[in-house]
Amino acid sequence: MELLQDEATRQAQLDRMKRRATALLILATVIFFVTRILEPRLPWIAIVRATAEAAMVGGLADWFAVTALFRHPMGIPIPHTAIVPARKDRVGRTLGAFVQKNFLTRDVIANRLRSLDVATRLAHWLSSPENVRQIARHAASSLASAAQLVRDEDVEAFIDRGVEERVRAIKAAPLLGRLLSVITADNRHQELLNEAIRLAADAVEESRALIRLRVEEETPWWVPSAIDDKIYRKIVSAIERTLIEVRDDPEHPLRERFDGALEDFIEKLNHSPAVAARIESLKEELLLSDTARRFSSGLWGRAKNALVRYAEEPDGFAPGTIERAINAFGEAVTADPELLQKVDNFVVDVAMFLVDRYQSEVAELIAHTVASWDPEMTSRRVELAIGRDLQFIRINGTLVGGLAGMAIYLISKLMA
Numbered sequence: 001m002e003l004l005q006d007e008a009t010r011q012a013q014l015d016r017m018k019r020r021a022t023a024l025l026i027l028a029t030v031i032f033f034v035t036r037i038l039e040p041r042l043p044w045i046a047i048v049r050a051t052a053e054a055a056m057v058g059g060l061a062d063w064f065a066v067t068a069l070f071r072h073p074m075g076i077p078i079p080h081t082a083i084v085p086a087r088k089d090r091v092g093r094t095l096g097a098f099v100q101k102n103f104l105t106r107d108v109i110a111n112r113l114r115s116l117d118v119a120t121r122l123a124h125w126l127s128s129p130e131n132v133r134q135i136a137r138h139a140a141s142s143l144a145s146a147a148q149l150v151r152d153e154d155v156e157a158f159i160d161r162g163v164e165e166r167v168r169a170i171k172a173a174p175l176l177g178r179l180l181s182v183i184t185a186d187n188r189h190q191e192l193l194n195e196a197i198r199l200a201a202d203a204v205e206e207s208r209a210l211i212r213l214r215v216e217e218e219t220p221w222w223v224p225s226a227i228d229d230k231i232y233r234k235i236v237s238a239i240e241r242t243l244i245e246v247r248d249d250p251e252h253p254l255r256e257r258f259d260g261a262l263e264d265f266i267e268k269l270n271h272s273p274a275v276a277a278r279i280e281s282l283k284e285e286l287l288l289s290d291t292a293r294r295f296s297s298g299l300w301g302r303a304k305n306a307l308v309r310y311a312e313e314p315d316g317f318a319p320g321t322i323e324r325a326i327n328a329f330g331e332a333v334t335a336d337p338e339l340l341q342k343v344d345n346f347v348v349d350v351a352m353f354l355v356d357r358y359q360s361e362v363a364e365l366i367a368h369t370v371a372s373w374d375p376e377m378t379s380r381r382v383e384l385a386i387g388r389d390l391q392f393i394r395i396n397g398t399l400v401g402g403l404a405g406m407a408i409y410l411i412s413k414l415m416a
Helices: 002-038 041-068 086-101 107-117 118-127 129-149 152-169 174-204 208-218 225-248 253-271 273-288 290-312 321-335 337-373 375-386 389-415
Strands: none
Touching: 002 041, 002 375, 041 375, 041 389, 086 337, 086 375, 107 118, 107 337, 118 129, 118 321, 118 337, 129 321, 152 208, 152 375, 174 208, 174 225, 174 253, 174 273, 225 253, 253 273, 375 389
């Protein structure tokens, strides 16, 4: 709407200048005829007649020249008139080549981008939490819209393939061996054993009734209940005593056996082909199980729902990881001159790639666009783009012609 208003304003200004130039030409013509009639009675008025005559000739000549650029003067198809409509295809090619050679060049683009200091402006812009929030909102809205368009089955299959490829590429046994080696360093695995003992003690305490029931079920029917209760107490007491002894004695044989079993398992993970094959088999079973399928389905479903909720109610969410990361990047770039320079160089490199790749396409686009225009529309657009300046040529031609006519008349009189 603003563009249409701008064109309407420029068209009104152009029409107004045309009327002024035409009015000046008419005025010169009227003066010429009036002075021509009065000249026999008023000889001194000859200088006015000569001035008006030259102004009229100059104004007509410039009117013809300006009009001939865009249309046939008075509709008469005079040769070499209506130049713009007749040569619009060549004008389009010339304009495209001009833009390509003078604007879309490496030196022009690079110098302009470096003078703009893009990195600093971008870094300051990204340092504003509100701007980062806007980026996250627009990104979430775009992703949410895209998520609604794709089929869930396709995305889940894509996730499945990605997970399977990455997991299959990893040798699970050596990785598990290295992980356990890290855990056992500095006897950290004993802390895990202590935690396991604590959990076992809690489980025994919570399962007393179940243990009592199992003892009663396993003993013959004729064994008295008092005996069952005594057996139950012995079992629970033995378990609790053993757990307490292992917990309180760092040198307990069970801890030593745990250390030995763990070291032996790590050794097999790192060097036993049979154990490695077994681990790989378990990994394949896990990949082919319904659990893995449900993982990809649940992962995509949660991500999709989160995007939709954020897009619908962005103000209901606290700043997320992406927003904090973008904001931190802006602050880091602002504080690091070397990084600013690298970002500037990156922007220039990207622009240079685009210039090298697409400058000829831009020139072709300009030429093709102009060629597709209607000749009369082309003429109107070019005239409107130039605006009032050509009408000033008509005005100047009338005035300069009049002055030239006056000067010629005076010189001729002085030489007589």
